[in-house]
Amino acid sequence: MDMLFLEEVFPSHGYPAHTFVVSTIHRRLCLSLRTAGRSLLVEGSSGLGKTSSLVWAFEELGWGERVEWFSGINRQDHVRLESLLHEVELEPIQCGRVYCIDDFNRLPSALQQRVNEAVLRSVTYGPDADKWVLCGIPTAGRSLLRIPTAVRGRIDRLSFGTRSEALILQQIEKGEEALQINIAQKSELAQAAAGHPQLASLLVQDACIKNQVAARCQVRTDVEVRIPQAIQRVCTGLSTLYGDITREFVKGPSFRRISRAPYFHLLKLVAESPTGSLSLDEVINAHAEATSLRRIVDKPLLQEFLQSGSSAQFQGLIQYDAMSRTMRIEDPKYHWYLQHLDWDSVWKQAGFQKVQFNNKYDFALSFSGSDREVASLIFERLDQAEVSVFYDRNEQHYLLGEDVAAYIGPVYRQESQFVVALLSHEYRRREWTMFEYEQFKHRDSNVITVWLEDIEDELFEPLKKFGHFRAEFFRTWDDLAQEVSKVLLRKLEEQRV
Structure with a gap:
C-alpha cells in the first residue's frame, strides 16, 4: 500500500477522500442531480462540505466526463465561462452537459448576472436542457440567484449546515482506520468540533502531530488528546484567517481608544450565544454597556457599518438584519473561533484603554x-x-x-x-x-x-x-x-x- 499521509486523510481543505461521510443532504443532492431539466444551487458557509459533496455525487453518478468545472476565483476560468455563455446566448446547448461553478459568489457581478440569465433560460427548455450547478456562500439572507416565482419549481436549492455529532464521529473513525490509529478521546473531539467537519480534521491533525503521527502507522498506534490544549492551538492557527477581521470589527467604523467599545461588546455577545444568532432588543437593556450598544443599533450606525465599502471583509461571516434587529455569525467555523477566543487579548490588541467601567x-x-x-x-x-x-x-x-x-x-x-x-x-x-x-x-x-x-x-x-x-x-x-x-x-x- 502506498504511503498515506496525515493531511490526505484529515485535510484542512479540499475533498476528504478517506473520511467523507454520506448524510441525508448528500442523498438529496444526488436526487436533484439525477432529475432532468432542473438546475441546482448548493449554498452554505465555508468548510461545510459543499464542494466535497458535489465531487462525491458526480463520482457516485459516474458523471466524471460529463461535468465541466469552473472556479469563481480563477481568472482563466472566468474567460472559459465567458466563452461558454457567449455560445449559450447565441444558441442553447442541449447535449446533457453539467456546468458546475464553484465559489460562484466570488465571480464578478456582471458575470454572475449573465450566469443567472443563462440558468433561467436553461430551465425553460425542459428535460433535455443542460444542467447548471452553482455552489457558493450566499449574501446575508439571500440566495445565490434571483429566481422568478414562475421557475422556482425547476431550480433546487440545498443549504448545507453543521453536521450531527454522530456524523463527525464517523468521520474521525474512518480516519482512524486509514491511519491505523486509536484516538482515545474521539467522542470528546467530535463534540469539540461543534458539527464542523473541517474543524474535526484540524483537531485530529493537531492531536496526531502532538503524538508524532504524520502518516499511516505500520502497527495500530494510540493517540492521546488533551482537548482544551488542542482547541487553543487550533484557535491560534485560525487567527491568521480571522484575527485581523475580528479586530477590524471590534474597532468599529471610527476607532477611538477612549471609546466604550460597543462593537467589541456586541460581537462578544453574539459569540456567546449557543446558536451564534441574537435578537439585540432582548439582550441590550440587560447589558452593562446598554447605552453605548443602543447608540450603534438605534442610530443606525451598526447597519451603516456593515453596508459600507469596508464591509466586504465581513461578508459571509457577520449578518445583521435591521428589520428584526438580529445579528448572527454566518460561518460556523468563525463562530467556533469566537467562542474560544481570549477576549481580554482582543480588546487590548485592538487598542482600547478598557472595556469594563464602574459608571453607567x-x-x-x-x-x-x-x-x-x-x-x-x-x-x-x-x-x-x-x-x-x-x-x-x-x-x-x-x-x-x-x-x-x-x-x-x-x-x-x-x-x-x-x-x-x-x-x-x-x-x-x-x-x-x-x-x-x-x-x-x-x-x-x-x-x-x-x-x-x-x-x-x-x-x-x-x-x-x-x-x-x-x-x-x-x-x-x-x-x-x-x-x-x-x-x-x-x-x-x-x-x-
Whole structure:
C-alpha cells in the first residue's frame, strides 16, 4: 500500500477522500442531480462540505466526463465561462452537459448576472436542457440567484449546515482506520468540533502531530488528546484567517481608544450565544454597556457599518438584519473561533484603554431647556467619540410612564463619572435643573461647570473654586462646544489609564 499521509486523510481543505461521510443532504443532492431539466444551487458557509459533496455525487453518478468545472476565483476560468455563455446566448446547448461553478459568489457581478440569465433560460427548455450547478456562500439572507416565482419549481436549492455529532464521529473513525490509529478521546473531539467537519480534521491533525503521527502507522498506534490544549492551538492557527477581521470589527467604523467599545461588546455577545444568532432588543437593556450598544443599533450606525465599502471583509461571516434587529455569525467555523477566543487579548490588541467601567455614563449633561443649543453641540461631539453620555432626549422613551425623579436622580448622584452643568440664569429658575443640582452638588471635582452667563448666586459659589469654562471667552457656541468636548475627553482619557 502506498504511503498515506496525515493531511490526505484529515485535510484542512479540499475533498476528504478517506473520511467523507454520506448524510441525508448528500442523498438529496444526488436526487436533484439525477432529475432532468432542473438546475441546482448548493449554498452554505465555508468548510461545510459543499464542494466535497458535489465531487462525491458526480463520482457516485459516474458523471466524471460529463461535468465541466469552473472556479469563481480563477481568472482563466472566468474567460472559459465567458466563452461558454457567449455560445449559450447565441444558441442553447442541449447535449446533457453539467456546468458546475464553484465559489460562484466570488465571480464578478456582471458575470454572475449573465450566469443567472443563462440558468433561467436553461430551465425553460425542459428535460433535455443542460444542467447548471452553482455552489457558493450566499449574501446575508439571500440566495445565490434571483429566481422568478414562475421557475422556482425547476431550480433546487440545498443549504448545507453543521453536521450531527454522530456524523463527525464517523468521520474521525474512518480516519482512524486509514491511519491505523486509536484516538482515545474521539467522542470528546467530535463534540469539540461543534458539527464542523473541517474543524474535526484540524483537531485530529493537531492531536496526531502532538503524538508524532504524520502518516499511516505500520502497527495500530494510540493517540492521546488533551482537548482544551488542542482547541487553543487550533484557535491560534485560525487567527491568521480571522484575527485581523475580528479586530477590524471590534474597532468599529471610527476607532477611538477612549471609546466604550460597543462593537467589541456586541460581537462578544453574539459569540456567546449557543446558536451564534441574537435578537439585540432582548439582550441590550440587560447589558452593562446598554447605552453605548443602543447608540450603534438605534442610530443606525451598526447597519451603516456593515453596508459600507469596508464591509466586504465581513461578508459571509457577520449578518445583521435591521428589520428584526438580529445579528448572527454566518460561518460556523468563525463562530467556533469566537467562542474560544481570549477576549481580554482582543480588546487590548485592538487598542482600547478598557472595556469594563464602574459608571453607567461617562458624562451626564445638566442644563435648562433654553440652553439646549449649546448642550446639543457638546453632546454630539462627545457622542462621536463613542463615550457614554446621559442626554435627556436620548432617554425620552424610557422616561415615559416612569417616576422621572427616581430615574434620573441616581444618574446625577453616582451613575455618571462626571456631571457637566451648563449654568445660566435660566438654570437657577428651572425646577428640574435645581433637582439635578441637588443630586450632584456634593460631588466636588467630578462636577465640571460651563458658565454660559456671569451669575452672582451664593448657591453656585462653591463650584467656582474648581476648574471650569466660561462662555465669554469664545466667539460662538460651536467654538465653546468644541473646546469643552475636547478637554472633557482628554480628562476622561487620563482617568482611564
